[in-house]
Amino acid sequence: MDDQDSIVSFREVQKSYDGVSLVVKNLNLDIKRGEFLTMLGPSGSGKTTCLMMLAGFEAATHGEIFLNGKPINNVPPHKRGIGMVFQNYALFPHMTVAENLAFPLQVRKIGRAEQEAKVKRALEMVELAGFGARRPAQLSGGQQQRVAVARALVFEPDLVLMDEPLGALDKQLREQMQYEIKHIHESLGVSVVYVTHDQSEALTMSDRIAVFNDGVIQQLSGPDDLYENPQNSFVAQFIGENNKLTGTVKELNGATCQVALADGTELRAEKVNVDGVGKGTTLSLRPERVELEPNGGMDNKVTGRIEELIYLGDHIRIRMSVAGNNDFIVKVRNRGERRRLAEGQDIEIGWAAADCKALDLVQ
Amino acid sequence: MTDLTAEAPVLTTRDGKPLKASLARALRREKLRSLMLIAPLLVFIVVTFLAPIADMLFRSIDNRIVAETLPKTVVALAQWDETSGNLPDETVFQALHDDLLIAVEEKTHTRLGSRLNYEASGMSSLFRTTGRRVKRMEDGSYAEQFINADKDWGDVKTWQILKRFSPPYTAGYFLNAVDAQVTPDGIEMKPENQRLYLLLFARTMMLSLIITFSCLLFGYPIAYLLATLPLRYSNLLMILVLLPFWTSLLVRTSAWKVLLQQQGVINDALVWAGLVSNTDRLVLINNQTGTIIAMTHILMPFMILPLYSVMKTISPSYVRAAKSLGATDWTAFWRVYFPQTVPGIGAGAILVFILSIGYYITPELVGGTEGIFISNRIAYHISSSLNWGLAAALGVILLAMVLLLFYVYDRIVGIDNVKLG
Numbered sequence: 001m002d003d004q005d006s007i008v009s010f011r012e013v014q015k016s017y018d019g020v021s022l023v024v025k026n027l028n029l030d031i032k033r034g035e036f037l038t039m040l041g042p043s044g045s046g047k048t049t050c051l052m053m054l055a056g057f058e059a060a061t062h063g064e065i066f067l068n069g070k071p072i073n074n075v076p077p078h079k080r081g082i083g084m085v086f087q088n089y090a091l092f093p094h095m096t097v098a099e100n101l102a103f104p105l106q107v108r109k110i111g112r113a114e115q116e117a118k119v120k121r122a123l124e125m126v127e128l129a130g131f132g133a134r135r136p137a138q139l140s141g142g143q144q145q146r147v148a149v150a151r152a153l154v155f156e157p158d159l160v161l162m163d164e165p166l167g168a169l170d171k172q173l174r175e176q177m178q179y180e181i182k183h184i185h186e187s188l189g190v191s192v193v194y195v196t197h198d199q200s201e202a203l204t205m206s207d208r209i210a211v212f213n214d215g216v217i218q219q220l221s222g223p224d225d226l227y228e229n230p231q232n233s234f235v236a237q238f239i240g241e242n243n244k245l246t247g248t249v250k251e252l253n254g255a256t257c258q259v260a261l262a263d264g265t266e267l268r269a270e271k272v273n274v275d276g277v278g279k280g281t282t283l284s285l286r287p288e289r290v291e292l293e294p295n296g297g298m299d300n301k302v303t304g305r306i307e308e309l310i311y312l313g314d315h316i317r318i319r320m321s322v323a324g325n326n327d328f329i330v331k332v333r334n335r336g337e338r339r340r341l342a343e344g345q346d347i348e349i350g351w352a353a354a355d356c357k358a359l360d361l362v363q
Numbered sequence: 364m365t366d367l368t369a370e371a372p373v374l375t376t377r378d379g380k381p382l383k384a385s386l387a388r389a390l391r392r393e394k395l396r397s398l399m400l401i402a403p404l405l406v407f408i409v410v411t412f413l414a415p416i417a418d419m420l421f422r423s424i425d426n427r428i429v430a431e432t433l434p435k436t437v438v439a440l441a442q443w444d445e446t447s448g449n450l451p452d453e454t455v456f457q458a459l460h461d462d463l464l465i466a467v468e469e470k471t472h473t474r475l476g477s478r479l480n481y482e483a484s485g486m487s488s489l490f491r492t493t494g495r496r497v498k499r500m501e502d503g504s505y506a507e508q509f510i511n512a513d514k515d516w517g518d519v520k521t522w523q524i525l526k527r528f529s530p531p532y533t534a535g536y537f538l539n540a541v542d543a544q545v546t547p548d549g550i551e552m553k554p555e556n557q558r559l560y561l562l563l564f565a566r567t568m569m570l571s572l573i574i575t576f577s578c579l580l581f582g583y584p585i586a587y588l589l590a591t592l593p594l595r596y597s598n599l600l601m602i603l604v605l606l607p608f609w610t611s612l613l614v615r616t617s618a619w620k621v622l623l624q625q626q627g628v629i630n631d632a633l634v635w636a637g638l639v640s641n642t643d644r645l646v647l648i649n650n651q652t653g654t655i656i657a658m659t660h661i662l663m664p665f666m667i668l669p670l671y672s673v674m675k676t677i678s679p680s681y682v683r684a685a686k687s688l689g690a691t692d693w694t695a696f697w698r699v700y701f702p703q704t705v706p707g708i709g710a711g712a713i714l715v716f717i718l719s720i721g722y723y724i725t726p727e728l729v730g731g732t733e734g735i736f737i738s739n740r741i742a743y744h745i746s747s748s749l750n751w752g753l754a755a756a757l758g759v760i761l762l763a764m765v766l767l768l769f770y771v772y773d774r775i776v777g778i779d780n781v782k783l784g
Contacts, residue, residue: 057683077686078695090684094702103698104688155689 006030007159007191008054013063015049023049025215027063031193033158036185038194038202041212042238050212051161051195056080067159078107083152083160083190087167089144091136097123097147098132104155122150125184142173149181153188162194166201178204199239203227211235227286232273233359236284243290243328245283246361249274256353259283265323268299269358280361287317287331289355298350304328306345316341322349420762423755426533429525432475433462437529445523446547455522456505463497481750482535483524489515523547536756560740560757564764567736570654571719577659578666578715579708585663586670586707591679604667612661616728619657623648623729649731657729658719665718666711673707709776717765737761 008031015024024046031037039047052058054065056077064071072080091100101119110118123129126146136144145165152160162181166174182205185192196202202209203223211218211226211234219231230236237244247259250266257271259281267283274281294301304322315331318341322328330349341347374382430437435458443451466472476490496512509516527545528535535545542558543550552558585604589597607615622628625644633639647653677700685695723738730736737757744754772778 055683055687057686076692077683078689078691080687081689082687084684084687086680086684088678088680090678090680092681092685092699103685103690107689107691107694151688161687 005032007033007035007068008193009066010050011064011066013050013053013060013065015046015053015058016061022061023215024053027215027217029210029217029220031191032207034189034191036182036192036194036205036207038196038206038209039212040196040199040202040209040238042197045212046215047195047197047210047212048163051163051193054193055082055084055161081155081157081159083155083157085148085152085160085162085165087164089136089148089165089168091144091147091151093136095135096132097128097134097136097139100136100147101132101151101154104151108155118154122154125153126150126180141169142177145169145177146180149184153184153190157190159191159193162192164196165194166196166198174201175204181205203239211238213238229272230284230357230359233282233284233362236357236359237362241287241329241331243285243287243325244362245285245323245325245328247281247283249277249279249281249358251277257281257358259358261323263324265302267302267356268353269356270354272357273359275360281358282360282362284357284359285351285355287329288315290330290349290351292318292330292332293348294350299353300356301348301350303346303348306341306343306347309341309343320347320349419751419755420759421755422752423536423759424532424534425752426528426535427531428475428478429529430531432466432471433459433525433529435459436462436525440522440526440529443522443526445519445526448519450506450517450519451522453504453506456509456516459509460497460500460505463493467494467497477749479524479528481539481753482528483520485515486521486524489513489521536752537760539753540756540760560737563735563737563740564760566651567720567738567761568764570651570658570734570736571716573655574658574662574719575666575712575716577655578663579712581659582663582666582670582711583704583708586667586674589667589671590674590677604664607660608664612724613728615661616657616725619653619660619729620648623653623656648729650733651730652734653729653731654726654734654736657725658722661725662715662718665714669710669714670704670707673704673710677703705776709772713769713772716768720765721761 008029010027010029013024013027014022016022027046027050029050039050041047049058053060054067056072056075060073064073066072067075067080067082091097092103095103098119101122102115105115105118119132120129123132126149128143128146128150131139131143131147136147139147145168148165152162165181166177169177178201181192185205194202194205203226206223208220208222209226210220213234219226219235221229226235226239230239233244236242245261245267247261247267250258250260252258252271252274255271256268257274259267259269261267269281269283291298302322304320306318307321307326308319310317310319313334315333318330318332320326320328320330376382376385436455439455439458440451443455463472466475472490472494473487476487479486479490492513493509493516496508500508500512506516515521538544538550540560542553542561544553585600589600589604591597592600620627624630625646625648627648629647630639630644634641634644639645647656681699681703682695685699686692690698720736721738722736723742726734726736727739727742730739738761741754741757741761744750744757
């Protein structure tokens with residue numbers, strides 16, 4: 001709230017539905033003006049509850065929410081001036097597309113001529129000019145989606161909330177809509193809070209991503225940072241593909257640490273989230289950072305057995321048995337050199353210490 | 364041979380029969396089987412429901428009793444000019460004597476008397492007294508003997524009625540049912556103080572509309588609660604809505620008698636609370652108020668259930684969307700929620716209205732004279748006055764009215780727009 005840059009601030013927000021358990025535990029979050037922020041998390045992680053509290057459909061049990069520096073806990077939803085796109089669009093079925101778009105303008109008592117102009121502009125923005133007279137039921141899923149976006153933007157709010165808006169679309173349409181929403185966001189400069197459980201959607205669209213789990217933000221950072229530098233095992237596991245190795249910290253040397261696995265293998269990893277020598281840790285390693293038969297000095301070298309080869313066109317997935325983990329995935333780019341790989345073969349693999357993060361222990 | 368190539372080849376099944384015929388036969392068997400399944404019910408309905416209704420409806424125009432009881436008289440009367448002001452001549456009286464002899468033998472003359480009594484009072488006793496005398500009449504000068512037996516035979520009006528109602532079919536019941544009558548001058552309305560049915564039809568419509576409206580008014584919020592409360596509470600509420608359904612209609616209506624009467628529970632409570640003085644207790648029963656209160660209660664589930672099933676399908680996100688777009692609670696309800704419940708209102712309203720327009724028991728018990736419906740009058744004619752023709756005519760008019768309303772309703776609301784779930 002002190003920060004002029006932030007359009008929304010959550011301060012120590014807690015939410016409980018039943019008075020027994022907290023759905024949102026002590027949320028502190030500042031959303032910058034003009035930012036595309038995604039709340040990402042599995043279902044039940046509290047992300048939608050946060051969105052609903054921001055929209056005004058749920059009351060915070062404790063804490064304050066600020067919009068443009070003003071507390072909005074006691075402001076009813078219709079006075080918050082926040083646009084919202086719902087999961088199933090919630091287009092009014094008894095109104096035409098144009099009437100749907102004009103609705104927020106009518107309740108704001110905007111003149112008829114201006115209404116028409118704005119509706120027309122909004123329809124053009126989502127490339128649906130000429131569809132104004134149709135009913136929502138006469139539109140395809142993607143078109144309905146665009147109308148819902150246009151309706152949330154037509155009254156020019158500075159903040160738009162989107163609650164898994166692309167969940168009902170097929171994959172191809174979803175990807176196309178991701179870009180369109182992204183472009184609309186860039187051209188209008190509106191702030192967007194976007195809720196999804198689809199990590200690739202979050203990575204594609206967002207400026208920043210807040211990863212939710214168990215009512216707590218696990219990590220808040222940009223898409224690349226989230227992937228490259230996960231702060232804990234949940235984030236490493238949730239974003240992208242990840243190999244997990246469990247061990248004990250042997251020694252700490254500056255930014256790295258030495259970790260001993262259960263079978264005695266010792267590995268060097270970047271120290272991110274470890275409690276200290278003698279404590280358990282989970283190592284996280286991206287499959288594409290593993291090299292087969294590394295030449296020269298690698299920080300870590302181990303021998304594993306190829307269990308399964310999966311041909312995927314542009315790359316090959318290799319499932320290996322490494323240090324007692326027989327679900328160790330290695331991704332190799334398909335460069336046409338046709339390595340002699342066979343299932344059951346033992347092969348040496350290696351990776352840099354910087355690519356292997358020592359994180360909190362998960363069982 | 365060239366013809367064959369020009370024609371499209373007829374597709375056949377492998378045994379050479381035309382495909383279409385085979386398909387029709389295969390489907391016919393299925394249709395027959397499904398018909399067999401509904402046959403018991405169909406027969407039952409035709410025999411016990413449709414046939415009696417058709418028979419009842421036919422009675423509204425049936426007048427064969429006159430021609431069957433007095434065949435010769437009817438033929439003889441055809442020659443008589445009823446506008447002349449003179450009595451019919453001796454041949455008519457002789458025919459009447461011949462007919463009555465047989466009728467008395469078969470004891471059908473009293474039934475004819477009561478039939479004609481619907482058209483003019485006095486006819487019943489006329490036929491009964493004449494019936495006692497007709498055997499003792501001597502040949503010749505029948506006119507004089509009949510007039511001696513009952514001076515009404517000397518009245519031209521008696522003969523006019525007899526002639527007017529000699530055809531086998533009559534509009535008399537229908538005219539009666541709309542408070543009209545036939546006079547020698549044509550069809551005219553009955554005198555003001557004898558009119559009854561038009562008033563009753565109008566009242567039935569009016570009260571049914573009021574009942575429908577109050578069912579909607581009270582049922583809408585309950586249906587809304589049912590559709591939006593958490594399952595635990597809504598199940599309980601649903602039981603409360605349905606509970607009266609499982610109680611006898613008679614019990615519920617009688618309960619209203621206990622509640623509404625002047626020394627009843629409601630009045631006692633009001634007097635006790637000081638809202639109504641003891642000398643000035645409210646008249647809540649045996650009038651239209653009683654009918655409206657009791658019928659609204661009894662028909663309420665028929666409004667709530669269709670409303671509920673429609674509201675159940677309306678996602679709460681619509682109202683949320685409306686609010687997020689800047690609509691106040693009221694605007695969100697009125698412009699977004701309410702229009703989506705219209706199909707439910709349509710279904711509930713037509714159910715309640717059609718049920719109440721033909722309702723009988725409740726108005727009979729709590730309506731007094733002010734609050735009775737046309738169906739009470741129909742029941743009266745069926746079971747007390749035994750004027751089945753008039754009852755049938757009233758029933759036909761009621762049925763026609765409902766069908767007409769249904770048609771109008773279809774044009775305005777659209778039956779497609781009505782949803783029962």
